[in-house]
Amino acid sequence: MEQIKKLFEPIRIGTIELPNRIKFPPLALSYAVDDMVTDRLKNFYAERAKGGVGFIGLSFGLTRLEQGPFPGIYDDKFIPGLKEIVEVVHNYGAKIFAQFGAGYYWSFSDGPVELVGPSGTSLSKRPGTPFRLGGPLDQRHAVERALTIDEIKSIMTTYGEAAHRAKEAGLDAVEFIASTGYMVSRFISPLTNKRTDQYGGSFENRMRFLLEIIESCKKSVGEDYPLMCRISGAQLIEGGYTLEDSKLIASMLEKAGICAIDVIGGGWHEASVASLTSSVPPGAKIFFAEEIKQAVNIPVAANGRITDPILAEQIISQGRADLVSLARALIADPDLPIKAKKGRFDDIRPCICCCRCFETVDTGVICSVNARAGREGQYDIKPSAKPKKIAIIGGGPAGMEAASVAALRGHRVTLCEKGSQLGGQLIIAAIPPYKDEISKFRDYLNHQVEKSGVEVRLGEEITPQAIKSIMADAVIVATGASPLIPSIPGAEGKNVITALEVLTGRKEVGEEVVIIGGGMVGCETAEYLAQRGKKVTILEMLERLASDIPKAVRWELLQRLGKAGVRMETKVNIIEITENGVNGKRNGEVEFFKGNNIVIAAGMKPEGELGKYLTGIGAEVYTIGDQLKPQKIAEAMESGIRVASGI
Ligand SMILES: Cc1cc2nc3c(=O)[nH]c(=O)nc-3n(C[C@H](O)[C@H](O)[C@H](O)COP(=O)(O)O)c2cc1C
Ligand code: SF4
Incomplete structure (x- = not known):
């Protein structure tokens, strides 16, 4: 049996000592109500602390948002609720830190929630995240505008005040999110920072926003309070910052007094390089943290697709990183650390990397495999009073x-x-x-x-x-x-089979296949067939294909289908199935789609x-x-x- 030892060695981060190397990175969960801590939020973190995680992150909104996914820390009224979470986590022996996520949105004084950034430069002509994350409920108002110098200064002050509240609430450290395309990283990137003042232009100028945030926080909490930073391994967008730049960023942060760095094994939300989906093999992106660790003398946490404790142990024991940052693995099983320590690997509920949790950040995170995530209080499994x-x-x-x-x-x-x-x-x-x-x-x-x-x-x-x-x-x-077989003329024909029959290999298909239904099952079956050399056409009635797939996965699947030569047709109403294809109607016109076999993927x-x-x-x-x-x-x-x- 594999022994997990290194993972459970303590480690120092600045002035605090962590009981082990397992970090639960901060999550936007949408469990707070009116930005206040709730029992739901408290129970979620209590469960993970009880499960043996050493270091827990709590993601905060620094400013008033519109039904944002984080608890607030922009007013003293939040401190009592935060103290409750801190206490429960500390009682289990874990440490807890605050992550300050100046995301994409900010509200100044009583003004509206606005999409702001260094220079109002959007890479995709849309907000830089597919999620709302507290932005205007009406996203038509989400057009990025450049911050003024006064606004930048006011953001610095807000950071300092928030750090003070974090310390007062008993949180053990603060982490700044400077990754993934959030506001701080938008200042760092030459692609999104086109300013011509002291916050734009040279690398030093683009780093100034973050360095001044650090200064502002140090002033309010003192030199000894641990400040950490989360960065992307690289931007992964052409012309953006690279791994070499990230190493430079890390060493500048160390000089500025940052005492630990968490490296996301991937790029920005806008990058079209898969980092966190199931097409990325577990551990494949750890090299980012490993490289950055070479550039600094402070602890470095590796993050991204670390799916099981054996891989985590290898990362630590091989010296590739000092900590492992496990998000989804711990959503799926909060007891992963304890089970790993006891060698109970078969009892670890594995994350299936479906990304349903990402999809629900704005509405209340749920997990496909662990229905208790976010419902810990509701589904507390107790012995039955009357066994049946x-x-x-x-x-x-x-x-x-x-x-x-x-x-x-x-x-x-x-x-x-x-x-x-x-x-x-x-x-x-x-x-x-x-x-x-x-x-x-x-x-x-x-x-x-x-x-x-x-x-x-x-x-x-x-x-x-x-x-x-x-x-x-x-x-x-x-x-x-x-499988639901729609009542279409010809649906009972010999050439018609279900997606289920294709995937189980119960029935063979010819060289050219038309799939009726472009939801998850239809698209996945198309990829399965395309990999086997078939010429595939998907017909979907709706405007969008794969609309039932989480956004984090959908873009990549469609990209792969495109590369595999799958023909994707939307807004097609099926009229009939014939012996050699399908007649469909689009915009009042009848079109014929040729295929030896017609595969039905129209729901269940x-x-x-x-x-x-x-x-x-x-x-x-x-x-x-x-x-x-x-x-x-x-x-x-x-x-x-x-x-x-x-x-
Ligand atoms: C539901 C959800 C919410 C997240 N919210 C945040 C966040 O607020 N701040 C952050 O730095 N990362 C956030 N992340 C990213 C994770 O911290 C982590 O970097 C990512 O899930 C990859 O790690 P994993 O493969 O271990 O899940 C979130 C991830 C999930 C699944
Ligand atoms: S929802 Fe899916 S990706 Fe997220 S933790 Fe659960 S199983 Fe993993």
């Missing part, structure tokens, strides 16, 4: 999660699956390119079902007749979903009608997962834990 006999019908993710949670609570659980293995839609979801991390999640669920003492019956289809003989106190129907519908036969069987009946409503993994998992924790 529970039958769960259907062994997909919802059924598996419900089974292990119910068993953990002391119920006697039988899980019946008509197929030969557990996993349901996860088995298919793991097949398209770059989706194999889903298999690890299925292995994890399997392991949990097994160790929680659930009786698993494979190959057992529960018919309406058989249901009566189960004699359970409660029945949970988790029979999943099956609940499978079977078992639920209908369960009334009056004398047991409590619940429905979960796709059987309730076909949705994504996150919804399936949530319905599983919700029902199982309530019985």
Whole structure:
């Protein structure tokens, strides 16, 4: 068994000592209400501190925003709430720092929330982030404008005041975000800083904004209070700053009194180079931190796609970085540190790199694999006061999660699956390119079902007749979903197959394929087929393809489909399927799309009608997962834990 040791060695950051090398970087979560700390926010961090993380980051809005995703620190009224989080984190032995994220938006005095930057230069003609992050609710007003010198000075003062409040609330350190395209990095980059005054032009001038922020904070909290900085490994946009420049930035920061640096293994939001998605192999971007570590004598944290503790241990033990900064791995499993320390690797709930969490930064972050993330108070798994006999019908993710949670609570659980293995839609979801991390999640669920003492019956289809003989106190129907075949003339033809049949290899397709439906399944199936040399056309009724995929993943998938030569057609209404293609209508014109096979990827519908036969069987009946409503993994998992924790 792999030993995790180095990860649990303490380390000093300025004047503080951290219990281990695991850092949970700050997250925009949208768990605060009116910028105030809530129980939801507190519980989220308490859980991670309890799980053994050494250093926890809390992301702050420094200014009033419009329903922003951060708690506030721009007024003394926030201090009592912050003290509560600090106390709970300290009680578990972890340290906690504030990250000051002067994002893209700022409000001066009572004025509106505005998109501001060094010179009003937008690289994409849009805000530099795909997320709203507290910007105007009406994004038409989000046009970047240049800051005046007076406004720059007022921002410096705000930073200093915020640092003072952080210290007063008991936070152990402050980190400045100077990465990813946020305001500070926009000053540093020659692409977005076109100023001609002391804040623009030369490298020294472009660094001035950040260096003066550091000065302002030092004045308000003293020389000993640890100040840290987060930077991108490089901008990754042509003409922008490079890794060599980032090394220079790091050494200037060290000279300015910064006592630790966190290096994001990627570039800006506007960069079209994949950094954090599943097409990037775990650990592939750590070289940025490794290089930057060579340029400084202060601790450097590596971040980005560090997916498991064994990789994290290697990074530390090989001296590539001093700390590892794990965001999604710890959203997915807050107990990762404790489990790693005990060698319980199979019990770590793995992140599948789906980016659903990014997608929900503006509305309240959720996680696909861990329904308790952000709902720690709601789903506290406690022993049942009245253990029951529970039958769960259907062994997909919802059924598996419900089974292990119910068993953990002391119920006697039988899980019946008509197929030969557990996993349901996860088995298919793991097949398209770059989706194999889903298999690890299925292995994890399997392991949990097994160790929680659930009786698993494979190959057992529960018919309406058989249901009566189960004699359970409660029945949970988790029979999943099956492909929806739209009623189009020709849909019953021999040349028509489903995306599911393609991905499972149950049916072969010819050289030219038309896919009906350009959502996630259609697009992923297109990539799967294109990789096998097929000529693929996707037909989508809506204006946008892949509109059900998180933005962080979507652009990259569409880029890959384009490169693979997949023809992508939108706003096409299907009229009929013929023997050698599809007739569709667009803007009143009929168009023909040629293909030997037509693949249907038009959504799913609940499978079977078992639920209908369960009334009056004398047991409590619940429905979960796709059987309730076909949705994504996150919804399936949530319905599983919700029902199982309530019985
Ligand atoms: C929901 C969410 C919110 C985030 N918000 C912030 C933030 O406020 N500040 C920040 O520096 N990074 C933020 N990040 C980026 C993470 O800190 C981290 O750099 C990124 O997720 C890559 O690390 P990982 O591969 O370990 O997840 C956020 C990430 C997620 C998933
Ligand atoms: S939502 Fe997806 S990417 Fe985010 S932590 Fe959960 S599994 Fe990982």
